[in-house]
Amino acid sequence: MTTTAGEPGVRANPTEARELVERGIAAARGGQRRVAAGLLARALKLDPRDERAWLWLSEVVDDPEQRAFCLHAVLRINPHNPHAHRGLAYLARQGTTTARQIADLTAPTAESTPLTTPTEQAPASPNRDWWLQWRWQRYETSRVRVVLWLLPIVLLTVALLLHQSVRAAREQALAALAAEQEQTFAITNDPVLPLATPTPVPELEAEPLAVVESLTVSYLTAIDTIRAELRKATDTYRQETGQPGGASINHVAATQRLRAAVAQALADLGELRVPGVLTPAHEDYRRGLELELAGLDAILEFYSTYDVANANRAALRLQEARAFIERAQASFQNQSQILGERSIVSAYTIR
Incomplete structure (x- = not known):
């Protein structure tokens, strides 16, 4: 220069x-x-x-x-x-x-003389150095502009890295929860110790035997429909949450759909006319569905807070629900066998 x-x-x-x-x-x-x-x-x-x-x-x-x-x-x-x-x-x-x-x-x-070298120039006075100052201000302004352009890029990069880290940690937690849920929902041959309750004693029906048997057949048919819908909803839930690494929003949506199906089954169960001989089994099945709703609510709370206590509470509630439901299903199956052995009129025969 x-x-x-x-x-x-x-x-x-x-x-x-x-x-x-x-x-x-x-x-x-x-x-x-x-x-x-x-x-x-x-x-x-x-x-x-x-x-x-x-x-x-x-x-x-x-x-x-x-x-x-x-x-x-x-x-x-x-x-x-x-x-x-x-x-x-x-x-x-x-x-x-x-x-x-x-x-x-x-x-x-x-x-005008040819350009001189820096060693030949006279010291510039403050009044004549305005051009150098203007050039230096432009240079500093350019540097500030570059920093202002780079700052959002750096912040965006840091945000993306943090997002990836949080996402990886969340996927690991979801994978662990999915494995625990799979163990909870899996059908095993291990005997489940039912809660100790007194053996119900069938009450005498005021209606004739044919009416009682017809009422029992209708109840068992409705129960089979409710159980079939719940099995379908549970299988869909297992398919949607059984793949490791799934997004948490998909797991939440699947849990909400299963909870809606359980709530609907509980509402349908309350509309049934229960024969006296199946009242204890009906109460066991209703209690099992209520516990299953509580377990699903705990799972949804876990997705919101990622608190391990909610996951443990969900596993406990679902285990209790399975005990009640399996005892009720055993009673339903036993009553169906009794009706089949009687071989009543085809209109009341279990299909």
């Missing part, structure tokens, strides 16, 4: 000036006159003795007086430039001979 002799204290940057000149010429050839004028003016601020910049600037300015000013600047640098002579002659024929200076640009003087 050097200092122009005509303007002491103003630092010239020929390399940057040449780049701006090339860009300005390209813009002028592409028909972008205003862009070209701005680039060439900036280049001349860096190197006011650039002959090509003054010549091309005369082609893109609209004011004839400013065009004459640029051509005179060319002749001060190179008095034998034919393009500048022809341009001034043309302007003279048009009646425009006054050269009006372009704002912030000063034509080089004829007495």
Whole structure:
């Protein structure tokens, strides 16, 4: 970087000036006159003795007086430039001979000396160092702009990394919970110790035997329909949550659908007319469904808080529910066998 002799204290940057000149010429050839004028003016601020910049600037300015000013600047640098002579002659024929200076640009003087090295320049006074200060402010502004552009990118990268870490931890917790649920819902041959309750003693029915048996058949048929719907909903839930690495939102949705199915089964169970002989089994089945609802609620709370206590509570409730439901199912099966052995009229025979 050097200092122009005509303007002491103003630092010239020929390399940057040449780049701006090339860009300005390209813009002028592409028909972008205003862009070209701005680039060439900036280049001349860096190197006011650039002959090509003054010549091309005369082609893109609209004011004839400013065009004459640029051509005179060319002749001060190179008095034998034919393009500048022809341009001034043309302007003279048009009646425009006054050269009006372009704002912030000063034509080089004829007495301007070649560029000097930094060791030859005189110390610049504070009043003459304005150009260096302006350039330095532009440089600092560019650095701040770059930092402001990079800061959101860095923050976004950090957020993505944190999201991936949280997601990996959540998937591991869901995989562990899915394995525990699979063990809870799996049908095993291990005997389940039912809760100790007194053996129910069938009460005498006031209705005739045929009416009681018909009521029992209707109840068992309705119970089979409810159990079939629950088995279907449970199998769907196992398929949706049994794959490791599934998204937590999918597990929550599957749990909510299974809970809705259990709640519907409990509501349908409350509408049935229960024969006296199956009242204990009916209560066991109802209690089992209520415990299963409590277990599913605990699973949903676990997905919201990821508290292990909710997972343990869900496993305990589901285990208790299975004990009640299996005891009720055994009673239903026993009663169906009794009705089948009696071989009553086909209208009341268990299909």
